[in-house]
Amino acid sequence: MKTLTALSVLLLALCAGARHPQVRRHGWMSPTKESSESSSSSLQSSSRSFTTLTKEYPYYHSSKELLEEARRLVSGCKSAALRTIQEGDVSMDVVQMNSTRSAQAARNKVFILFGEHSRELISPETGLALLRELCEGSSELSREVRQDSEFLLVLNGNPRSRPEVEGGDYCLRTNPKGVDLNRNWDEEWQKDSVSHGEATNPGPAPFSEPETRLLRSLVSEYKPTTYLCVHSGTLGLYMPWAFDQVHAADRNQKAMMSVLEELDRSHCQCPYGAAGKEVGYSCPGTSLDWIYDKLQTPFAFAFEIYVGNGQMAMLKEKWRQKAHASSALQINHLANARPDFFKAHPSDFIQVSNTEVAESKNSRDCFELYNPASEDVFHATVNNWVTAYLEMAQKVSKHLQDGKGA
Numbered sequence: 583m584k585t586l587t588a589l590s591v592l593l594l595a596l597c598a599g600a601r602h603p604q605v606r607r608h609g610w611m612s613p614t615k616e617s618s619e620s621s622s623s624s625l626q627s628s629s630r631s632f633t634t635l636t637k638e639y640p641y642y643h644s645s646k647e648l649l650e651e652a653r654r655l656v657s658g659c660k661s662a663a664l665r666t667i668q669e670g671d672v673s674m675d676v677v678q679m680n681s682t683r684s685a686q687a688a689r690n691k692v693f694i695l696f697g698e699h700s701r702e703l704i705s706p707e708t709g710l711a712l713l714r715e716l717c718e719g720s721s722e723l724s725r726e727v728r729q730d731s732e733f734l735l736v737l738n739g740n741p742r743s744r745p746e747v748e749g750g751d752y753c754l755r756t757n758p759k760g761v762d763l764n765r766n767w768d769e770e771w772q773k774d775s776v777s778h779g780e781a782t783n784p785g786p787a788p789f790s791e792p793e794t795r796l797l798r799s800l801v802s803e804y805k806p807t808t809y810l811c812v813h814s815g816t817l818g819l820y821m822p823w824a825f826d827q828v829h830a831a832d833r834n835q836k837a838m839m840s841v842l843e844e845l846d847r848s849h850c851q852c853p854y855g856a857a858g859k860e861v862g863y864s865c866p867g868t869s870l871d872w873i874y875d876k877l878q879t880p881f882a883f884a885f886e887i888y889v890g891n892g893q894m895a896m897l898k899e900k901w902r903q904k905a906h907a908s909s910a911l912q913i914n915h916l917a918n919a920r921p922d923f924f925k926a927h928p929s930d931f932i933q934v935s936n937t938e939v940a941e942s943k944n945s946r947d948c949f950e951l952y953n954p955a956s957e958d959v960f961h962a963t964v965n966n967w968v969t970a971y972l973e974m975a976q977k978v979s980k981h982l983q984d985g986k987g988a
């Protein structure tokens with residue numbers, strides 16, 4: 583049976599590989615550009631060095647390809663630059679994109695962190711597609727967003743572990759030292775957060791890891807007005823606090839909540855609100871809380887953008903039932919209203935999602951839990967969230983412009 587499955591995967595990969603040049607392009611790239619650039623792209627099949635990931639799922643990028651494609655996009659992109667930050671042997675690539683309205687400072691400075699957990703491969707894919715859309719401006723929305731917002735994008739927030747995932751270790755969440763990078767920030771950091779399982783090991787001390795130190799420097803220097811980290815393993819749109827199960831963050835609560843509520847309706851139909859409260863248990867040491875608190879960032883969010891293994895439809899249906907049951911979705915009653923719901927669908931951002939699957943070390947199950955395993959779902963997911971990120975920037979800009987939430 584296993585042999586048959588492996589053979590099917592191989593055949594599927596080979597078939598899909600033959601279509602590779604088309605596979606890489608999706609709705610966010612204009613047809614004209616597709617054909618004119620296809621011959622010059624360094625990502626075409628002839629020069630592609632395959633990983634287990636790109637053999638099995640050819641519509642995903644390896645780390646090297648993510649960087650190469652980001653470089654290619656940035657080279658033709660107005661007011662954009664790519665640089666690498668480094669500490670010791672750990673380096674992180676950063677794309678900075680200024681507003682196209684050059685005479686005046688952009689109102690909204692958007693910092694987005696993708697791939698903090700290495701197995702959540704779909705997260706960086708949405709980041710790359712966002713970069714493509716911002717550079718190529720194929721929609722009215724993206725052109726408008728580029729006028730009023732500037733961006734700093736980290737596409738690969740766990741660069742040392744990601745090659746292991748690409749080599750087939752699809753359950754790997756932590757950095758190579760086994761530290762959960764989203765427990766290692768100095769905001770209510772707790773040594774015992776490891777009690778939820780090995781995959782949430784907070785490290786020996788806050789900012790013990792080079793990855794979190796690099797991100798801390800980067801985000802502190804940038805001083806964003808919008809912070810977003812993108813995860814997968816469930817669906818949810820969150821704001822602080824994550825460490826506290828009781829309170830939604832006070833500062834700018836109404837404005838943040840209204841952005842989440844609108845995005846939820848169009849792009850998620852899933853739980854939204856204060857992170858810890860939404861899931862019913864605390865999550866110390868997250869970037870979300872640190873950035874909101876220490877940098878006083880007006881809009882701080884964490885999105886969970888995908889869950890597989892057949893759980894998506896069930897989760898959405900449950901959410902619809904709960905939403906109907908509650909006449910108005912007020913943040914104060916959410917946690918009480920749905921304890922069973924969150925027990926069944928713990929957030930990967932908050933805790934280890936679907937611990938049993940992750941700990942069973944069944945790589946295939948892990949891949950499919952965190953990432954779309956069909957090309958159609960992959961593209962639909964990417965397109966949905968690229969639009970959501972753009973709308974988030976647009977909505978925050980509007981709030982800042984109106985003087986609310988600044």
Ligand SMILES: [Zn+2]
Nearest residue numbers: 699813930931
């Ligand atoms: Zn995650």
